[in-house]
Amino acid sequence: MSLLAGWYLWQRMMLALGLGAVAALGLAPMSLWLATIGALLALPALFLASPGWRQAAWTGWAFATGYFGHALAWIVEPFLVDVARHGWMAPFALVLMAGGLALFWAAAFALAAAPARGPERRVMLLVLTLSLAEMARGYVFTGFPWAGLAQIWVETDAALLLAWTGPHGLALATLAAVLPPGVALARGLGGRALLLRCVPALALGLAILAVDGARVPLEGSGKVVRLVQPNAPQHQKWDPDWYPLFLERQIRFTAAGTAPDLVVWPESALPYWLDDAGPVLERIAAAARGTPVLLGANRAEGPRIYNALALIGAGGRIEATYDKHHLVPFGEYVPLGDLLEQFGISGFATRSGRGFSAGPGPVTLAIPGIGAALPLICYEAVFPRDARGTAERPRLLVQATNDAWFGTWAGPYQHLAQARMRAIEQGLPMVRVANTGVSAMIDPQGRITAALALGREGYLDVDLPPALAPTVYGRTGDLPLLVTLLVLLAAAARIQGRNLLPNSD
Known part of the structure; x- marks a missing residue:
């Protein structure tokens, strides 16, 4: 009993x-x-x-x-x-x-x-x-x-x-x-x-x-990745009086010091529509001095808008894009959004109506000098299946996120913990770049090798750990x-x- x-x-x-x-x-x-x-x-x-x-x-x-x-x-x-x-x-x-x-x-x-x-x-x-x-x-x-x-x-x-x-x-x-x-x-x-x-x-x-x-003991790869953390509070992020400051901050961090092998900006780091940002992309490419830059931006395709990551090459050329496919319900899209908006109900990150459209699914981006990267935008790193959704096994995982939405206590740290889990599950290093932190390099055994703390601006150059052999869970x-x-x-x-x-x- x-x-x-x-x-x-x-x-x-x-x-x-x-x-x-x-x-x-x-x-x-x-x-x-x-x-x-x-x-x-x-x-x-x-x-x-x-x-x-x-x-x-x-x-x-x-x-x-x-x-x-x-x-x-x-x-x-x-x-x-x-x-x-x-x-x-x-x-x-x-x-x-x-x-x-x-x-x-x-x-x-x-x-x-x-x-x-x-x-x-x-x-x-x-x-x-x-x-x-x-x-x-x-x-x-x-x-x-x-x-x-x-x-x-x-x-x-x-x-x-x-x-x-x-x-x-x-x-x-x-x-x-x-x-x-x-x-x-x-x-x-x-x-x-x-x-x-x-x-x-x-x-x-x-x-x-x-x-x-x-x-398995891990050695450095010799490839240096720069994590850029602008620390834009959510209530100021899209304010016209503030977003030029955050943009200039990211460009300055990109231009600092010796050029790395890859620069990564966080989710929605660009305050302009990607297709209209040519002059700004040229400035970013010049600051990068030939280094590829992976950055978050919103882009439009006809009536649809996407939460995207773009790979920027020499001269500000858009080499590749990835559109987020696993959207946050009532955050990035709202079922029956056009109807519900009439009652004052819309997603946080949406600008009108139904909000963002979902991309076609997981893809890898070929990053010169680095290899294939599987991008994950924010919430996608919560899902184990999204980290193993491509036929080609990537060299690394990249999470670009804006955790300013999550406050300063439990949310950002729980999000980081799940990113560490994805790295272990796949036996791959995870480059994690967050608007307000925590930005981190995570090795394939889930250890944080370097990090920028929550609530601070800055950049960090860190060695990219090697990938391990495919894991049992990664295969099955x-x-x-x-x-x-x-x-x-x-x-x-x-x-x-x-x-x-x-x-x-």
Whole structure:
């Protein structure tokens, strides 16, 4: 019997809500992964105290609402940039986002709560259903995998497992390691019974030691990349009185010192439409002294507008462009945007109506002297599949972002943590350039080799780390894990069906 079996549902939900908030302390910037582990250890007691699937669903929903509510508190920041236009939406956005994402957890708890199963089997089924729910969260309705459980490991050697398992596999391993001991604690078991349930945790620990022991020493490539960080606050970024200053700042940083092998500016760094910026592009090319410049700009093609990255060569010539394909719903585009704009509802980064159009998909850009780069604009680095979406394996990943939208506390650091995960998953260095920071060079093992701090202007010349051999996850993606989860769940359903058959004797 669970320790909480005598509690009312509302009491268990309040406890679950608080534990979920504690679990979010494992994410950046706190990175207190032990807090997440502790909260997850208590989860089986809450789950097993639920007498039916409805109460289990409410319990899971409450835990996840606390978790996402704390983890995504930064989401109110974009609404405060233009308070008169968007401020009224801020509390609704946080509540709806946290409560909506929590529905995935509610479904997982409900599916695992069939009363005919024993407590051990119910919790092991919860491991599977939660893992599947977290994977679905990264895909359904374009996906939003932010604050995934694997993100608690970014500051530890456990993050190296991402090259083998990907984020959803590491989340599964985390749940499988933590929830079984939680069952023992919920049932008051100790001694040998508790130790047996710690075997998956021991296996995870041994796997971490193994990947850490296999870490490959990295040497410099001799290629120098300049990260340009203008530090333009969002409320001033498009102000005609201010954007010339930020543009001149970036040109000055580009012209400084010895010319590097590549210069990278952040997302939407150019305050003009790309197709009309010829004279400015010529100035940028002159400042670069023959070095290619990769910069963010908006561009138009007929009635469509795109959030793009452009590769600028000699004389300001546009050598190649990439159009962002994974857009932020209600940020860069709004479904039925022309209609909703009549009611004052539009995306933050849009200028009118439906906003930006999506590009055709991931592409690589051939950068002279460097090799093929896979560009990711802002939000795209949140999605593991977007970092492996091209037939040609790139030499490096490049994330250009404007994290001024995210405020100055958790949002920018959680975004950075996910960029580090993408580098490990693909075994590739990540060049990350952010308008207000944190701009960083990330090696293929997820380590930050150099960085410009949040909220400061400047530039940084840093050696580009080499790429590692293709990783297991980089080759396979999420499909093997998805198939495994579905097969295990189907087997569990079949066994449950047999147990429910009437006894013919």
